[in-house]
Amino acid sequence: MAIHEIPELLSHEEMKKHQIPIAFRDRCASLLIPLNKCRKQGGYLPWTCVEERHDYEHCQYLDFKRRIKELEEVKKARAAAAAASE
Template sequence: MALGSSPETPRLATREEMSAAKVPLAYRDSCAHLLIPLNRCRTDTYFLPWKCEDERHSYEKCQYVEFKKRVAKMNELRDSKGGERSN
């Protein structure tokens, strides 16, 4: 665990780790630290979908939580501007 990080805050992957793991630029976000072991598991098990369920679940949950944070931030910004939704 990185210095100064709390137990509930996961250690994020560094640029060097993402580059070494050949993570595409589009996937280098705050969940990349979970994508690296998922991709390693996928290649080791020839992409059999039932072999890496734990890693996949962790990664997809992280993506969902990040999405919810972005939606909450967007709603907060929208409310501060006093605007309404267009859709």
């Protein structure tokens, strides 16, 4: 299952129910749930759960690109505000 966009954020209760660590509670947490289930079933062997891990890592990459784009927009807005105040 290839993802093309970042999934919606899970609710706090849903993340707590699936025992997702706070450090991993981001937009890709919905993909971490099946990955962790697969890891537990496969004994954490590195050659298992390849598709699930790829989907999760790809989501992390897409989320990183989204955050960088937001940061660039904030920088442009600040530069425009600074130029307007001069």
